[in-house]
Amino acid sequence: MLYFASDYMESGHERIFRRFLETRGEHMTAYGSDRYCESAAEKIRAACECPEAEVRFLAGGTQTNQIVIDLTLKPWQGVAAAQTGHVNTHEAGAIEWSGHKVITLPGHDGKVAAADVRALMEQWRGDGSREHIVEPGMLYISHPTEYGTLYTRAELEALSAVCGEYSLPLYVDGARLGSGLAAEGTDVTLPVLARCADAFYIGGTKCGALFGEALVFTKKNLPERFLTRIKQHGALLAKGWSVGLQFDELFTDGLYFELGRHAVDMAMRLRRALEAKGFELFIDSPTNQQFIIADDALLERLDGKVAYSFWEKLSDGRTVIRLAASWATETQDVDALLAIL
């Protein structure tokens, strides 16, 4: 079987496991107050060129999204997101369960446009019934998006500007940030992200870690009583160091970026070959997720040999499938896949 269904179906990186092993016999303080979390935070602050960033470590992506959104919003506010945003589609209602509406904006290949944010805010402010309407209290975007697309630096800056104008914190879901930062031609770097976003997370689960995400608050805006509130959400890890240590290693000698680059390299090798073979791509993704339009014959050829993700059925009967490369995909996997395609 060739594994292209997703990027969280591999083990973790050997360097991380070796670090775990080295901790044998050590004592750490609890709840993320340990030296590994501090060291990882320091490295992340440096990589973001954001010395005042506050960094916290959580176990998973939906958990991180729910916590950032619930802890940042006032109880009566909702979070604005693209119709296709992960918080709106694939989190089992975790945001609503914590009491908040997801206010949908048009998705443009998965991305949110600054003009749509402005329109939403103007509409809300101008509505005489706005006391009866959920106030947008935050903007959620993902980078890369659920469709593998990327914001440009200019787009991020435009979003950041419009959010600033309306006092709307900008939060970036970076579940696949490693791949986004490594994409060819992108001008979005960690420092750019740290300047534009009020909060974002650096995804570990999909980039070499065993589990865990690094959540970064960039504007001295760590929510009040953060530890208490994540405990209330069931998200406080006694051994918080178990995530901190992983990020400490991922941000040593550029491992995180290297893993992201590898995933993108594998995806581009796949993509270029697909284009050469005349395959129709569903969307122009510069990152590790590639979406191709498959007919039934192709699906049959894949069956039992390649693990892929069903994305959607087109009206003409063909199927969009996702092929995701990861930090652990090998060249020979891609070539074997291409031989089948």
Next chain:
Amino acid sequence: MLYFASDYMESGHERIFRRFLETRGEHMTAYGSDRYCESAAEKIRAACECPEAEVRFLAGGTQTNQIVIDLTLKPWQGVAAAQTGHVNTHEAGAIEWSGHKVITLPGHDGKVAAADVRALMEQWRGDGSREHIVEPGMLYISHPTEYGTLYTRAELEALSAVCGEYSLPLYVDGARLGSGLAAEGTDVTLPVLARCADAFYIGGTKCGALFGEALVFTKKNLPERFLTRIKQHGALLAKGWSVGLQFDELFTDGLYFELGRHAVDMAMRLRRALEAKGFELFIDSPTNQQFIIADDALLERLDGKVAYSFWEKLSDGRTVIRLAASWATETQDVDALLAIL
């Protein structure tokens, strides 16, 4: 510094880290559907002598408590627990945040008495205003309790019987179960627990794991839509195997029991020496947590040399402190501690 403050301030067990290392290059299916979770579940079912047990893996204790309670209770019900129960005292309101009242029962050295459960249920049923009173919908106990004490088999059976009579699921918080199962003289085994409880969890974080707890439903009573609902709580791990594999190792060749026994042995070495020295114990605990009554002179001697937990201030000015041994405590640590005390 000697580390006796708690039992979650050590690294994890070497065997677990070696298992992680061995998974390099492997592919696993997501969300706990993998071979390691299945293997661990099978070993746990065997250890519990409960072939129909449904086992799931979560990241932490408060999360597990919140999930079991919220998913088992009807929206209008509350959970009954000892006044001193962890869900009532030290979970930052996680149960109430998910909408449920913690209904308190008297604590008897941390334990709940069957007669008190019966009295609660009779009072509720007999009250003409019961439609305005939160219905007790579950009983929460911890074993060992927050005070290190243990239920006897007879006590558990009595609780199980009264719960059965009132259709009240019995849930056991086993954060420190390893230590509980290894205590001298206990007649409570995993099969006993599986017979008496409707659900319980086997704590990993405090018994050698990097993180993670194994949640066991014993009566074909896994809550409907379990995966969806834990996702809604932010508790679904993409790499669920990361917990499964740890329990697979912990339940290989009796490692879990061995670690629990070691923690108890160290605590008993400490306790016997304390008794010999004439120290006053606050409570008679047969498990890894020992509570001693300390005067100011003693606290001064410990200062800067021993990490311990403040428990409570007595009216006579003395202080109850907790000294916790763990699976990783060494004999020389205990002896060094004794030299200071």
Next chain:
Amino acid sequence: MLYFASDYMESGHERIFRRFLETRGEHMTAYGSDRYCESAAEKIRAACECPEAEVRFLAGGTQTNQIVIDLTLKPWQGVAAAQTGHVNTHEAGAIEWSGHKVITLPGHDGKVAAADVRALMEQWRGDGSREHIVEPGMLYISHPTEYGTLYTRAELEALSAVCGEYSLPLYVDGARLGSGLAAEGTDVTLPVLARCADAFYIGGTKCGALFGEALVFTKKNLPERFLTRIKQHGALLAKGWSVGLQFDELFTDGLYFELGRHAVDMAMRLRRALEAKGFELFIDSPTNQQFIIADDALLERLDGKVAYSFWEKLSDGRTVIRLAASWATETQDVDALLAIL
């Protein structure tokens, strides 16, 4: 000032106030267990030709929507509604606050199409990731809709059929039901509604009552522990009879229908004159709410003389306004309004 801004800005009907006066010195049992609630329920059951209907009385519309939806849905489910549905737009996030997502469907002049419901359900069922997607657990529609439009009997039956196929309870928000039942040419009656819907409410606040709504469960499907749960929502009235008595009077000698008819008559008088004068209607509404497209000159003429509702700004700079007639609007009010327009 002429009052056309809404239909809840009048006092209540004299007959209701006289009934209140007649209760002087009476004793009633509490929480809706009284003779007036029972009598009103009996009359509503008869009017619905639904002898097994369970009728309950609540204070307001958003409260009723929140309660029906939260008490009917499982904790992990969401409610499907038109994008323009009241629960999605103007209830301040009351549904999400109670933990549930509003899943939006296209609105067709405010209405939901059976085909869209089917498509939603097929999409959810067919999605391999559906465990991560909120399950639609109920369909919410309003009749009349927020745009004054009405379902035909055939449309309601089609919705009822598709809902039945997917075990999706159908709930109808009848805030303005009096006006809907009285519209010219409608073939939807209370018995039709009772057959098609699993639950609906008969709006009192906008049809002569001082306050209050009558909630009808038609299929022996009153949610478990209804009284306890509405108490938990803060919605249980000690003097439940205060709503029951109002509905008892509204359903005596056809008062409810008479008031609805009057509101529609006034709206039609207005509409016919508007059409004669060449006004452009925004939507074809057969009920008490009329939406007209106004230019700035018209708005200026209305200013300070007519209370109306701003609806939306069109791209050509003109404005949609709502003029609502009510049970209390008088012919001379309409004529005075027409003189200004």
Next chain:
Amino acid sequence: MLYFASDYMESGHERIFRRFLETRGEHMTAYGSDRYCESAAEKIRAACECPEAEVRFLAGGTQTNQIVIDLTLKPWQGVAAAQTGHVNTHEAGAIEWSGHKVITLPGHDGKVAAADVRALMEQWRGDGSREHIVEPGMLYISHPTEYGTLYTRAELEALSAVCGEYSLPLYVDGARLGSGLAAEGTDVTLPVLARCADAFYIGGTKCGALFGEALVFTKKNLPERFLTRIKQHGALLAKGWSVGLQFDELFTDGLYFELGRHAVDMAMRLRRALEAKGFELFIDSPTNQQFIIADDALLERLDGKVAYSFWEKLSDGRTVIRLAASWATETQDVDALLAIL
């Protein structure tokens, strides 16, 4: 049947119904922005000698408690209350459903002692694990209490002082405030209450109103976005004037105080006769609720003739029952009751 079961089982006061009748044909603005709410608020501000008080009108007591507590607390805080407090015992978990813990304090005949508040706050502040413990964020008391007892002015001032010291808002549930203000010998007046409490409500339902409570914020502390948030709770009344007008009448010519006094007079007539007859009172209540200890013979005599409330069963087999007089109880009712007792 003689009606002494509770004080919310009467109709409303005639003067209120006459006021309703007088509004025929009037137009009011919505959501409590009308002239009646404003007039009532003005009268209440005057009666409280608190010109800056912000007054809002809600439908019922549990709703009011839930709203004040949820809107005042931070999401991670809980409300402290006597073990016997209504929010802890008889509100079906409405506080927990909105996410907050009720932190219990000892009840002293239903009352909370300032020393216990101080002890709670010191304990929380002094606890090294306080980040894991729910922070007390408000104090809830009832006046009169659930046992009919009253705070003295000195006791209220002491509570207010200790609350001030710990920045803990003091909230007073005044469901039966009319009776409390009218009790013989009390030195607590509305101005005293307004000075001591940060928020309190003046109960209408149990003092002549058809329904409704007047909520008073005394320190310029109306929670942000009040209207939006009560809508989110389902508690916003379109015809808010329907409560405002009732309080406008209740605060005209001292009607509210007169009704409270009448209830107390009737209770005292009952109490003095009971004492003369040698009945054992369960508690010393100076207000409209009287609690007597009844043997089975007495209960038999009452059966079918007197509606009373069961309170609790004593260990000696006797029963505590509550006999509540109300604003509508007549002298002959009391005398008829006494003839049976």
